[in-house]
Amino acid sequence: MTVAKTVARKVVLRFPHRLVDKPIIYRLVKDYDLQFNILKASVTPEEEGLLILELSGSKKSYDDAVRYLTGVGVELQPLVKDVFRNEERCTHCGACVTICPVDAFVVNPKTRVVDFHETKCIACALCINACPVRAMEVRL
Ligand code: SF4
Ligand code: SF4
Missing domain, CATH: 3.30.70.20 (Alpha-Beta Plaits)
Structure with missing residues (x-):
């Protein structure tokens, strides 16, 4: 039996104004089977949405979700170390x-x-x- 490789990554997601009220996180859970933990959520002065999340799930789901996010126009950046x-x-x-x-x-x-x-x-x-x-x- 092969065990799927799992990952847990802390990332910053920046949503342009047009995506702020779209159910993007819902899709990460429903379509990509990822779990998430919101570390911070805010709207910047430019009305961009900002979410800092820990995302976890299989490596393949995570990679597919990243492709989905960037495809719809969400900027994704991993948290750096320090x-x-x-x-x-x-x-x-x-x-x-x-x-x-x-x-x-x-x-x-x-x-x-x-x-x-x-x-x-x-x-x-x-x-x-x-x-x-x-x-x-x-x-x-
Ligand atoms: S890196 Fe630290 S200090 Fe800089 S914006 Fe992010 S949380 Fe604030
Ligand atoms: S770290 Fe200092 S120089 Fe840089 S933006 Fe902040 S206050 Fe300005």
Whole structure:
């Protein structure tokens, strides 16, 4: 008897506005037989849907589901291992503050310094491209 290889992956899904109310997660369960655990769900200021999920199931189902998701226009990005801030580069511009789905960046109201709360970070990597001076980095 062969046992199907199973996977469990943490991923960030970004839905364009037109897909926000479509039953996409329902299809992952019903058509692809995946299990999911929602780690975070939000709508960005651009009205994009953002879901951070742990998806698990057989490797084949997972790969088929990824093809389905990208085919309908969902952006999918795996969670990276670890994200840190290069303190020497950060200019405290604040561009990362609204991007972060878990509020890991907090502006100090008195000093306007942007504090980074590393323990809140779930390593979704959304701040990496948002930072104009590339102060947010992935630890490999
Ligand atoms: S976007 Fe970059 S430079 Fe601006 S506050 Fe965030 S980490 Fe610092
Ligand atoms: S990677 Fe950046 S945007 Fe994502 S949770 Fe961590 S600090 Fe927030």
